[in-house]
Amino acid sequence: MIRTTSLRFAYQNTKTHTFYFPDIDLSFEQNALILGNSGIGKTTLLHLIAGLLIPKKGNIFIGNTCVQELTRNQLNNFRGKQIGIIFQRTYFIKSLTLLENLKIREKLSKKTTDQQRRIRLIEQLELTEVRNKKVYELSEGQRQRLSIALGIIHKPKVILADEPTSNLDDKNCEKVISLLKKEARICKSNLVIITHDQRVKPHFDKHIIL
Amino acid sequence: MLSILLLTLSILLATFVLQINKQLNRHLEKNSKPFDxxxxxxxxxxxxxxxxxxxxxxxxxxxxxxxxxxxxxxxxxxxxxxxxxxxxxxxxxxxxxxxxxxxxxxxxxxxxxxxxxxxxxxxxxxxxxxxxxxxxxxxxxxxxxxxxxxxxxxxxxxxxxxxxxxxxxxxxxxxxxxxxxxxxxxxxxxxxxxxxxxxxxxxxxxxxxxxxxxxxxxxxxxxxxxxxxLPKLEIDRLLKFLGIGFQTINGIALAILLVAGLSIFINLIKTVRERKHELALLRTYGATNFQLLKLVFYEALFLSLIGFILGWLLGRIGVLLFTTLASNAYKYHLEISIPDEKEFFILIIVLFTTILATILASYSLFKLNISKILADA
Incomplete structure (x- = not known):
């Protein structure tokens, strides 16, 4: 469950321009797409929900937690446990292998590690063969899939995906969307996807247009 | 790499001079002591x-x-x-x-x-x-x-x-x-x-x-x-002359140590800058600033210890080379000895410098703008 109320944000260096965001209200396990033109603040909204940015005004509720009311350490903890982010660009710890990247993500979330889930996830994303390769040895598609795995491995309450399909062909796009939806169901989480990809739209009922 | 090199050089000079000074003193005293x-x-x-x-x-x-x-x-x-x-x-x-x-x-x-x-x-x-x-x-x-x-x-x-x-x-x-x-x-x-x-x-x-x-x-x-x-008097006089030389070399070693410390600090800042994406990513995984600081500190500590050990070893090798030379020319034999308390003191200075460098570098770590780093392509 995600709820935002009269959310506003302004970047420090451009005080003149303020983003106004529509109120969002997603019920339990409800998924949503965030659509809008470039520069309208899609990624900003995502980072606000993830607690990476502090809103100028308004509140964000995830489950029963008001993100703004958390202390620094609580926020770190909360982010680690309850938020999974799939970034537009793929980021990893370069010196580690695929498997090690997943393990460190699990470890930092401070949840109990689930080896079965890790193995199954790697299998579903067709990464089993490359699981012991260093991340820089992976292909672009494999990276994108690893990035998705990193976003959902720890069963977060909220999965936030920023253009997860931008580099994928039709077949893989289809696959990724269905996997994300399935994982969201398994984890009982809200899936929020930013996209301008026309292929994604039919898969989701709820569209939030900025 | 440069910081390790500088640190190694400074430790090399310092331990070498300390050892030579100490052993020379001991040698002179031991030989002149029997006679008034x-x-x-x-x-x-x-x-x-x-x-x-x-x-x-x-x-x-x-x-x-x-x-x-x-x-x-x-x-x-x-x-x-x-x-x-x-x-x-x-x-x-x-x-x-x-x-x-x-x-x-x-x-x-x-x-x-x-x-x-x-x-x-x-x-x-x-x-x-x-x-x-x-x-x-x-x-x-x-x-x-x-x-x-x-x-x-x-x-x-x-x-x-x-x-x-x-x-x-x-x-x-x-x-x-x-x-x-x-x-x-x-x-x-x-x-x-x-x-x-x-x-x-x-x-x-x-x-x-x-x-x-x-x-x-x-x-x-x-x-x-x-x-x-009077041998004691003359030896003291001799050591006083030599002391100036030893002090100069020690001064140089100290200056290099300062540069090495600075270089460790710059290295840390460079690490933070080069790896900001990874550090920001770890923050989104739930890692605290302190955990990241620890990560950066361990890296610096690793470099410092490598530099120290390398410098110490090279210092001892220097003493060894010197002794083969001195043994013939000055009837003077040096020993390769285990680390002494002065070298331990140098180690503490090095560790302290590392900690100081980490504290200084932590500022650039804490002000990382995670959102901006991860959003910028």
């Missing part, structure tokens, strides 16, 4: 001490035995050890002295027995090893303190009766015989003028109390043609 005073010919007191006690310089000249014995009768004097030298065997000094001399350095025979008769000699351990000498061998001395084949006293051969156990003192590099043998070698030179009195090079004295040494040295230097020098 040296009496020899007029000249530089430092030269007298260097030549008669440390055996690294030429003697100031000879003194007449009569005059020397007159002074030896002074009641304040506890013991007198005469020295006479001027010959060598293959570059190793042949020292004519009394049997007490070896006792003063605690030297004992490893093989054979001590010399008792004329033209019997014992070899110091290093001299015996380097010249490949064993008990029963015979050798002839050559004139002067440097090796030469021209002026050889081949009509008067010496017999080796014993080889000494290593003492870690100058004795290891000497060939010891009695005074009469030294005179004997040179007898033919005196044949034409037999009336000439006998000469020795120096007297080593010990006193019943230290005030006696001071009083006697004053009167000898004022009233006689001899010179009295």
């Amino acid at each position: 005073m040296v009496i020899g010919a007029k000249g530089s007191p430092l030269q007298l001490v260097l030549s008669t006690i440390l055996h690294i310089d030429n003697p100031t000249g000879n003194i007449s035995l009569d005059e020397a014995s007159r002074i030896s009768k002074n009641p304040m004097i506890k013991e007198v050890i005469p020295l006479s030298f001027g010959d060598n065997y293959k570059g190793y000094k042949i020292l004519g002295t009394s049997s007490q001399y070896l006792g003063k350095y605690g030297a004992t025979c490893k093989e054979g027995r001590l010399n008792t008769k004329n033209f019997e000699a014992v070899f110091g351990s290093e001299a015996a090893k380097n010249l490949n000498i064993s008990v029963g061998n015979a050798f002839v001395s050559s004139h002067g303190l440097l090796q030469n084949d021209i002026d050889v006293h081949d009509e008067k051969p010496f017999v080796v009766t014993g080889i000494l156990a290593p003492t870690g003192t100058v004795v290891d590099h000497l060939i010891i015989t009695n005074i009469e043998s030294i005179w004997g070698v040179h007898e033919h030179e005196h044949k034409e003028h037999k009336e000439e009195h006998k000469e020795i090079t120096a007297l080593l004295l010990n006193f019943r109390n230290p005030i006696g040494a001071l009083q006697l040295s004053r009167s000898i230097n004022k009233d006689t043609s001899l010179q009295a020098a």
